[in-house]
Amino acid sequence: xxILVNLKAYPCDPIEVATAARDVAExxxxxxxxxxxxxxxxxxxxxxxxxxxxxxSPNAHGSHTGSTLAEAVADNGAEGTLIxxxxxxxxxxxxxxxxxxxERADLETIVCAxxxxxxxxxxxxGPDAVAVEPPALIGGDVSVSTADPGIVEDAVAAAEAxxxxxxxxxxxxxxxxxxxxxxxxxxxxxxLLASGVAKADDPEAxxxxxxxxx
Ligand SMILES: O=C(CO)COP(=O)(O)O
Numbered sequence: 001x002x003i004l005v006n007l008k009a010y011p012c013d014p015i016e017v018a019t020a021a022r023d024v025a026e027x028x029x030x031x032x033x034x035x036x037x038x039x040x041x042x043x044x045x046x047x048x049x050x051x052x053x054x055x056x057s058p059n060a061h062g063s064h065t066g067s068t069l070a071e072a073v074a075d076n077g078a079e080g081t082l083i084x085x086x087x088x089x090x091x092x093x094x095x096x097x098x099x100x101x102x103e104r105a106d107l108e109t110i111v112c113a114x115x116x117x118x119x120x121x122x123x124x125x126g127p128d129a130v131a132v133e134p135p136a137l138i139g140g141d142v143s144v145s146t147a148d149p150g151i152v153e154d155a156v157a158a159a160e161a162x163x164x165x166x167x168x169x170x171x172x173x174x175x176x177x178x179x180x181x182x183x184x185x186x187x188x189x190x191x192l193l194a195s196g197v198a199k200a201d202d203p204e205a206x207x208x209x210x211x212x213x214x
Contacts, residue, residue: 001190001213002032002189003030003033003193003207004035004192005017005193006054007198010195010198012199014037016203017034022047023204024211025049025050025211030211033079034050035051035054035082041053041073052079053068053080055088055098056069056083059097059101070101071104073105079108080109080110083095083098083111083112084098084112085112086135087138092121095125099127109127109128110128110129110169111125112130113131113133113155115151115155119158120162123163124162126166127166129168130166130169131192132151132155134151137173138171139195140172140173143172143173144172145174145183146182149182149186151170152168152186153186156187171192174192175193175196177209177211177213179213180211180213184214
């Protein structure tokens with residue numbers, strides 16, 4: 001199970017989370033990555049933790065003010081990128097363009113989707129993985145794997161029907177090792193989470209609990 005911590009725009013210390021994630025990953029052998037604000041990618045990557053961007057734009061080099069260039073995040077240490085999110089919704093054509101931009105820059109890709117139908121559409125674009133995250137459960141206390149296990153199973157089936165090589169992650173409300181174990185039992189290859197770590201008083205303790213569920 002891959003644990004990807006999306007820091008969104010939370011007011012946490014990205015370096016504190018990154019060093020905790022690095023240490024827990026090293027001690028446990030688990031794969032843990034941190035996805036900070038774009039401006040923090042280089043210093044988060046400097047800690048040695050696996051670092052992901054939260055977004056890349058569909059465009060390549062050129063006259064694109066305000067874009068987040070895939071090549072730029074890769075040059076600054078990102079190894080992968082999230083694409084699309086319930087909180088940053090893209091048109092399908094832009095999801096496609098961002099997956100292609102990430103491929104050009106050798107970034108691994110996870111496309112986020114709200115439901116199994118979107119998972120199928122996203123899987124057709126050939127990312128490395130898709131993540132199903134029901135918007136109503138994002139930021140809540142109950143994990144998707146407990147509140148709506150069927151949506152995870154349906155997402156796994158939807159992706160498999162389109163492309164067996166596309167992994168499925170789940171996210172929303174994940175905060176414990178039990179949540180991670182339940183997600184794995186439902187067929188997820190990893191979890192995407194945010195508030196459980198970004199808002200924690202002790203991010204390292206939460207990460208240690210999370211890896212106990214792998
Ligand atoms: O949106 C999410 C990760 O991308 C999930 O957020 P929470 O873990 O805060 O529910």
